Amino acid sequence: MEKVGDYDELVNLKATELRLGLPGTEETISCGKSNKRALPDDDTEKEIESTGKTETASPPKAQIVGWPPVRSYRRNSIQTKKNESEGQGNYVKVSMDGAPYLRKIDLTVYKKYPELMKSLENMFKFSVGEYFEREGYKGSDFVPTYEDKDGDWMLIGDVPWEMFVSSCKRLRIMKGSEVKGLGCGV
Amino acid sequence: MTQDRSEMSEDDDDKQSPPLDLRSAAIAEPSSSSSSSSVVVVVDSTPNKSRNCISSSSSGSLTSQPFPDHVLENVLENVLQFLDSRCDRNAASLVCKSWWRVEASTRSEVFIGNCYALSPARLTQRFKRVSSFVLKGKPRFADFNLMPPDWGANFAPWVSTMAKAYPWLEKVDLKRMFVTDDDLALLADSFPGFKELILVCCEGFGTSGIAIVANKCRKLKVLDLIESEVTDDEVDWISCFPEDVTCLESLAFDCVEAPINFKALEGLVARSPFLKKLRLNRFVSLVELHRLLLGAPQLTSLGTGSFSHDEEPQSEQEPDYAAAFSACKSVVCLSGFRELMPEYLPAIYPVCANLTSLNFSYANISPDMFKPIIQNCHKLQVFWALDSICDEGLQAVAETCKELRELRIFPFDPREDSEGPVSEVGLQAISEGCRKLESILYFCQRMTNAAVIAMSENCPELTVFRLCIMGRHRPDHVTGKPMDEGFGAIVKNCKKLTRLAVSGLLTDQAFRYMGEYGKLVRTLSVAFAGDSDMALRHVLEGCPRLQKLEIRDSPFGDAALRSGMHRYYNMRFVWMSACSLSRGCCKDIASAMPNLVVEVIGSDDDDENRDYVETLYMYRSLDGPRKDAPKFVAIL
Numbered sequence: 124m125e126k127v128g129d130y131d132e133l134v135n136l137k138a139t140e141l142r143l144g145l146p147g148t149e150e151t152i153s154c155g156k157s158n159k160r161a162l163p164d165d166d167t168e169k170e171i172e173s174t175g176k177t178e179t180a181s182p183p184k185a186q187i188v189g190w191p192p193v194r195s196y197r198r199n200s201i202q203t204k205k206n207e208s209e210g211q212g213n214y215v216k217v218s219m220d221g222a223p224y225l226r227k228i229d230l231t232v233y234k235k236y237p238e239l240m241k242s243l244e245n246m247f248k249f250s251v252g253e254y255f256e257r258e259g260y261k262g263s264d265f266v267p268t269y270e271d272k273d274g275d276w277m278l279i280g281d282v283p284w285e286m287f288v289s290s291c292k293r294l295r296i297m298k299g300s301e302v303k304g305l306g307c308g309v
Numbered sequence: 310m311t312q313d314r315s316e317m318s319e320d321d322d323d324k325q326s327p328p329l330d331l332r333s334a335a336i337a338e339p340s341s342s343s344s345s346s347s348v349v350v351v352v353d354s355t356p357n358k359s360r361n362c363i364s365s366s367s368s369g370s371l372t373s374q375p376f377p378d379h380v381l382e383n384v385l386e387n388v389l390q391f392l393d394s395r396c397d398r399n400a401a402s403l404v405c406k407s408w409w410r411v412e413a414s415t416r417s418e419v420f421i422g423n424c425y426a427l428s429p430a431r432l433t434q435r436f437k438r439v440s441s442f443v444l445k446g447k448p449r450f451a452d453f454n455l456m457p458p459d460w461g462a463n464f465a466p467w468v469s470t471m472a473k474a475y476p477w478l479e480k481v482d483l484k485r486m487f488v489t490d491d492d493l494a495l496l497a498d499s500f501p502g503f504k505e506l507i508l509v510c511c512e513g514f515g516t517s518g519i520a521i522v523a524n525k526c527r528k529l530k531v532l533d534l535i536e537s538e539v540t541d542d543e544v545d546w547i548s549c550f551p552e553d554v555t556c557l558e559s560l561a562f563d564c565v566e567a568p569i570n571f572k573a574l575e576g577l578v579a580r581s582p583f584l585k586k587l588r589l590n591r592f593v594s595l596v597e598l599h600r601l602l603l604g605a606p607q608l609t610s611l612g613t614g615s616f617s618h619d620e621e622p623q624s625e626q627e628p629d630y631a632a633a634f635s636a637c638k639s640v641v642c643l644s645g646f647r648e649l650m651p652e653y654l655p656a657i658y659p660v661c662a663n664l665t666s667l668n669f670s671y672a673n674i675s676p677d678m679f680k681p682i683i684q685n686c687h688k689l690q691v692f693w694a695l696d697s698i699c700d701e702g703l704q705a706v707a708e709t710c711k712e713l714r715e716l717r718i719f720p721f722d723p724r725e726d727s728e729g730p731v732s733e734v735g736l737q738a739i740s741e742g743c744r745k746l747e748s749i750l751y752f753c754q755r756m757t758n759a760a761v762i763a764m765s766e767n768c769p770e771l772t773v774f775r776l777c778i779m780g781r782h783r784p785d786h787v788t789g790k791p792m793d794e795g796f797g798a799i800v801k802n803c804k805k806l807t808r809l810a811v812s813g814l815l816t817d818q819a820f821r822y823m824g825e826y827g828k829l830v831r832t833l834s835v836a837f838a839g840d841s842d843m844a845l846r847h848v849l850e851g852c853p854r855l856q857k858l859e860i861r862d863s864p865f866g867d868a869a870l871r872s873g874m875h876r877y878y879n880m881r882f883v884w885m886s887a888c889s890l891s892r893g894c895c896k897d898i899a900s901a902m903p904n905l906v907v908e909v910i911g912s913d914d915d916d917e918n919r920d921y922v923e924t925l926y927m928y929r930s931l932d933g934p935r936k937d938a939p940k941f942v943a944i945l
Contacts, residue, residue: 189453189861190836191752191779193723194510196536196564200647200671201695201721 213288219247219265219296230288236280243267247296254280269294385411395420417441422881424462424486425906428932429470441480441505442471448884448926449834450859451485452510455886455924456910459939464488464513472499480505480531487511490518490542497525504556505531515540516567524549530583533561541567548573557581561588563612563645568592578605585639588612591647594619595630602633611637613645616653616672630656644668644693651678661685665712669694670719676701684709693717696731696752703735707742715748715773725780729754733761733786740764748773755786756813761795765802774799775810781837781862784814791815797822800830807854810834820844824851832857842869849873859884867894870925874898877905882928890922892945898927899945906930907945908938 213230226246233239236254244250252262259278260266267279271290279287279294389412392398402412418441419432432439446462464486471478478500488511496503503526508514516539522532523546547569550557555577562569569592578584578601585608589598593614602608630653634640640660649672664686669679670693679702683689689710694702696718706713716739718731732755739746740760746768756778764771776796784791792813800806800823807829811819815838823830824847831854839845845865848855849872858880866889877883877898892909899907910924934944 187725187781187862189450189455190781191720191723191725191777192453192836193719193752194452194536195454196510196538197670197719198723201673201723 215269215291215293217243217246217294217296219249220298222247228294230291235284236287239279240267243294243296249296264298266297267294268297382407382411386415389415393418414438418480419443421445423928424467425935426881426928426930429467431932432467433470433474437474438477439471439475440477441482442467442475442478443482444486445484446486448859448882449485450861450884450886455861456926457939457941460910460942461935461937461939462486463937464492468492468495468499472496476500477502479503480507482507482509483511484509485511487513488518489513490515490521493518494521497521500526502528504528505533507531507533507535508537509533509535510537512538515542516544516546516565517542519562519565520544520546520549523547524551527551528556530556531559532557533559533586533588534564535561537564539565539567541565543567545570545573547577550577553580555581556583558583559586559610560584561586561612563588563590563614563647565590571597575600575604582607584608586610586642589614589645591615595650595653596628599628599630599633602637606636607639608637609639610642610666611640611645613643613647615648616646617648617650631659635659638663640664642666642691646672649674651675654678654682657682658685662687664689666691667693669698670717671695673697673721674702675699676705680705686710688712691715693719695719695721696729697721699730700732700735700738703731704738704742707738710743711745713739713743713746716743716746717750718752719750720752720779723752723779727754727779729779733757733759736760737763740767744768745770747771750775750777750810752777752779754779755783756792756795757785757787758790758792758795758798759785759787761792762798765795765798769803770805771799771803772805773808774803774806775808775834776812777810778813782814783812791819793819793822797826800826804829806830808832811838812836813838815844816840817844817847820847824848827852827855829854831855833859835860835863837862839863839865842866842872845869846872849876856881858882860886860888862887864889867891870894870898874901877902877927878929880929882926884924884926885922886924888922888925890925892920892922895922895925895927896945904929904931906934909943909945911941911943 214227215230217226217228228242228246230239233242240251249265250263251265251267252260254260260280268276269279269287269291270276270293272292276295282290385408389398389401392401392412395418398412398416402409413435414437416436417438419436419439420443421427421432422445424444424446444464444467446464447456447460450456451460462485464483472495476499479502481496481503482505486508488508493514496506506522506526506529519532519534519539522529557577560577560581567590569590571593574593575597578587584605587601587605587608587610589601589612591614593601595614595616595618598614598616602611634656637660641663643657643660643664643666646654646669651674654674661682662685665688667686667689668691673695674697676699679694679698683702683705686692687709689706690712692706692710692713692715694717698718703718706716718735720727721730722728731751731753733753736751736753736756737760739749740763744767746764747770749764749771750773753776756776761776764774778792785795792811793816796809796811796815796819800809806827809823809827809830809832811823811834817840820839820843823833827833827848830852833848833852833855835858842865844863845860846869848858849869855876856879859882861884865885870885870890871894873883895907895909899905906928908926909922910926911919938944
């Protein structure tokens with residue numbers, strides 16, 4: 124395995140960094156469930172060239188899982204603010220067909236669908252096209268879907284936002300050809 | 310494979326003997342003179358035993374006639390009762406079968422350093438009279454999210470087995486175990502005399518489980534929840550304690566992230582005359598703390614809760630916090646300050662002079678706030694804080710706290726590239742002022758070899774040295790050289806060193822020093838260090854007492870791993886993650902060492918059959934691989 128130090132020279136690490144939080148934020152919140160590290164292996168290195176930079180500022184080093192070695196209990200205690208948010212956040216995995224890595228996002232940081240969609244578009248460098256209530260998403264090959272509590276795959280946007288947040292288990296951005304059966308919502 | 314017993318660590322803390330069948334370890338009964346010095350036997354007055362009163366003069370040896378087994382065993386029982394230390398007991402159990410039997414029947418406190426090293430059945434088969442039980446589960450690196458959740462370390466099989474075997478059980482102390490509410494319910498139901506529950510870094514349970522323990526364990530003296538994840542089931546567990554006077558001596562719930570019923574807490578404290586240690590969570594305000602203190606001046610250890618308040622208090626009605634602290638003459642241990650309002654900190658002045666332990670590690674205190682406090686703490690032996698006190702604060706500690714034994718400095722901003730308010734300056738000052746220092750954990754961004762060398766020379770009593778330079782591969786920031794010489798000096802000069810954690814830029818040379826000079830090192834933590842396999846080989850071929858080895862993100866491969874095969878049975882565990890190991894090599898080791906459990910842990914989304922090993926966790930086991938491994942764990 125290559126020496127860890129080599130990757131310091133890779134500039135675009137932040138683009139494919141696996142971490143929890145909105146793109147563009149620096150803070151890494153350890154949620155205790157994440158087990159992917161930000162170190163690149165061979166696959167992600169290839170991705171770096173194609174995805175390009177997401178930030179204009181010079182990126183600091185990517186946060187590595189579990190480093191520095193401070194227990195999440197302690198991290199969370201120190202960072203507890205007086206007006207704390209309503210809980211630990213709701214992290215769900217996001218995968219995109221064709222992308223070799225997963226991301227995780229916290230649904231509680233979004234208030235409505237357009238915010239979520241914008242964030243996904245930024246994260247994976249694609250666009251969803253326009254949403255129509257009956258016909259689903261048009262104008263793009265990619266369709267954002269999610270798996271709900273019952274294990275069904277649904278189109279993102281078909282149910283009211285609160286219902287979506289409470290029932291969503293994971294997200295998947297499918298490529299158009301697979302989506303035929305999802306045109307109708309609930 | 311031969312077991313070289315002299316290799317076993319002196320305080321080998323597993324209850325197990327070497328994995329060989331004990332028949333082959335049996336030695337003939339002692340009949341010759343070699344074992345006797347003056348033996349004075351104390352006959353105890355255990356009522357249901359009638360035995361001959363045996364005494365011998367101080368000059369006599371027991372050699373004149375061989376004693377029958379049962380008499381010898383009675384004698385042994387009386388003598389072994391006085392042996393507390395588990396390493397002494399382990400040694401005694403190896404003498405011969407008779408001693409093994411007697412020791413097993415008299416051991417009342419059992420320590421199990423790895424819950425998967427043996428099965429619960431083996432515990433209960435060997436030890437018949439256990440009243441106190443200490444069990445450790447997950448490896449330490451699991452604390453840093455290096456392992457997926459649901460890996461294991463379930464308390465359930467242990468509690469269900471012990472429920473039948475040890476109804477007299479009094480104490481359970483768990484670390485990094487997965488404990489459910491059902492487990493706690495079973496515990497509360499099965500052990501009528503239960504006295505002490507200590508859960509450190511555990512998870513899987515909630516306030517409903519705690520409520521059951523509070524309610525059913527009528528003899529409960531100690532309920533300590535320390536750095537554990539406790540889910541808020543919205544149960545008023547404080548109200549579940551019985552209504553009459555309690556036996557409580559220690560109640561620690563600072564990690565419970567749920568509001569509590571303060572009135573019930575106040576009532577509980579009022580009817581707990583033996584309460585000495587009380588650690589409140591952050592949902593207890595300063596005003597509430599004040600009321601508790603007035604009602605419990607006998608406390609010796611106090612966790613202050615939030616040390617703040619939500620509403621704006623009317624200043625004319627503001628309680629006299631300092632007076633409350635003055636009344637607590639016995640407080641020697643102070644912690645908490647979870648949401649500190651610094652203007653109230655001076656309230657603790659009255660107790661500072663008595664303090665032997667002070668934990669500010671959840672409080673963002675500046676040097677200016679800190680110095681007036683610490684200047685009073687002449688008796689301080691244990692001090693934990695955030696690096697917000699800066700080098701300046703550490704200098705103040707060094708000037709005043711001449712009795713300091715343990716220091717822990719945590720980062721307020723635990724990221725690699727954050728500002729570093731503490732540095733080699735603070736470390737140097739501490740080394741010069743606190744000569745009795747035994748244990749240090751120090752997070753920083755900048756360090757020099759010179760300061761580390763100074764500490765190695767000034768603090769000969771060091772047994773624990775854990776330095777975390779947060780930027781990976783950072784060299785000495787003054788000379789630009791690797792940190793080899795600093796850590797080398799530590800292992801060379803600190804002759805009592807048993808635990809070491811290294812960081813910064815380190816070459817193989819550092820590991821050569823460790824292997825050669827780390828004669829007593831039992832625990833070694835390595836991250837982002839070393840150049841080649843030779844580094845790990847130095848450690849595995851040296852460090853004769855090594856028990857626990859945890860390595861991450863270092864370029865060590867198969868050859869290095871193989872070089873340690875002669876000693877893995879003598880270690881508690883080896884952890885290696887993000888190194889250069891191949892599955893094939895791990896398989897080879899697993900085949901060659903049948904009493905070693907070799908776990909290859911992947912993450913949920915890995916595809917199987919990759920040759921690259923993300924995480925290796927291997928440990929000796931008397932009862933083979935565990936049956937509860939989740940799907941992301943492959944046991945080779």
